[in-house]
Amino acid sequence: MLNHLFARFMQQNNQTNILQSAPVGECLHIQHIETFSEPCLLRVAAKQQVCLVQNGWRSPIYQEGEHALSSRALSALNPNMPLQLIFLHIEHSLQRDWQHQGLHLQGQYQLRILNSEAFLSQLLSLSPIPDLSAFDQWLVRQIEHIVQEQQISAQDVQDYPQRLALFLKDVLNARLLNPQGMTLDRFSADYEIPVADTAAQENAAEKSSAPIAETASPSSLTTTAQENEVAEFYCAMNGGQQGPYRRQELQNLISSGEITPQTLVWKPGLHSWQAIKQFSEFQWHDKTIND
Known part of the structure; x- marks a missing residue:
């Protein structure tokens, strides 16, 4: 069994260019040929099919056997442009x-x-x-x-x-x-668990296990509570899924106008994505609440 689909390309045989393939276990292989010249002889191995492609043009599909490619058959091709040969093996996936x-x-x-x-x-x-x-x-x-x-x-x-x-x-x-x-x-x-999710979970675990100093002020306790929030919100934005975000992070995006009331959001426990304006934990400016 050969490792490559083609045994040899563009060999000179009595000044005839030979495009030759050998049977392998691949279903499909694409070979790029930089230059070629006429006349050409295309040899297609058993149980294979071949199609020539160049700059949006493609030939008919050639079945197994030898095919003499005449000037008329190659008239649509530019010999100074690369040529692609697509070989299909009809019995492989x-x-x-x-x-x-x-x-x-x-x-x-x-x-x-x-x-x-x-x-x-x-x-x-x-x-x-x-x-x-x-x-x-x-x-x-x-x-x-x-x-x-x-x-x-x-x-x-x-x-x-x-x-x-x-x-x-x-x-x-x-x-x-x-x-x-x-x-x-x-x-x-x-x-695949996102790297950001893993880091957030480890960070939350470390912070939740750390004791809070008895001398902590109310403002520092509030900041610590926000940092300990689980990043569980996902947003459908920019053609994909973004997140996870903490509640305050989403609130900041709302306040900056980066998220509209119609932005779809999901978090654990929901059966489907919902417009973020349906979430009672977020506050909207009067200007945008009716959007």
Whole structure:
């Protein structure tokens, strides 16, 4: 089993450029060729398919066998521009990692391509130069949309990542992937505790265990109480989830105008995100309370 998809590219054989592949265990591999010349002979290994891509243009899908690429077939290509070859192995699945920093989730997915034409159309619609990372990012955006649409709370994301993974797999397949000739065979999700959360919990534990000096003034006791507040509020801002915040930190954002009454907020104990104006613990200026 070879480690790379191509055994050799652009070999000279009686002045004919040979684009050649070798079968491996990969589902998909993208090869970039800086320059090429005519005539070309494209050799496609058994159970593979190949598509040529350049600057938004793509060729038909070539099946296994040898294909002499004539000047007419290559007329749309610029020999002075890079050429990409996308090789698909129709009996293997694509295995990739994914991550959403805002949701603190990461995992892996295994994608099986059932319709090569549909998959290539989707891949090239995301980036004129084929790039699997663009497909990863597209999938992550769909995950974020589903979580927001279904009003899945941050606490549920944290507590039930495996259950969420099963739900996302079913929804992604039924709504997006299956109609486009793709299917997720496997999909996993793991929750990563944010570094800020860990530091806040350790800080709160240290402060709660420290004795308060008997000579402390009322003002210092008030400050200590505010510092000991648990950072438990999350806000939906700037296209993602921000937080956690302490109550006073949110109040400061309200006072500065960075948060509007309609900003969605969640904290442990709530079943869904709610507009922050519904929280009685926050004060609003008369100018904004009716927004």
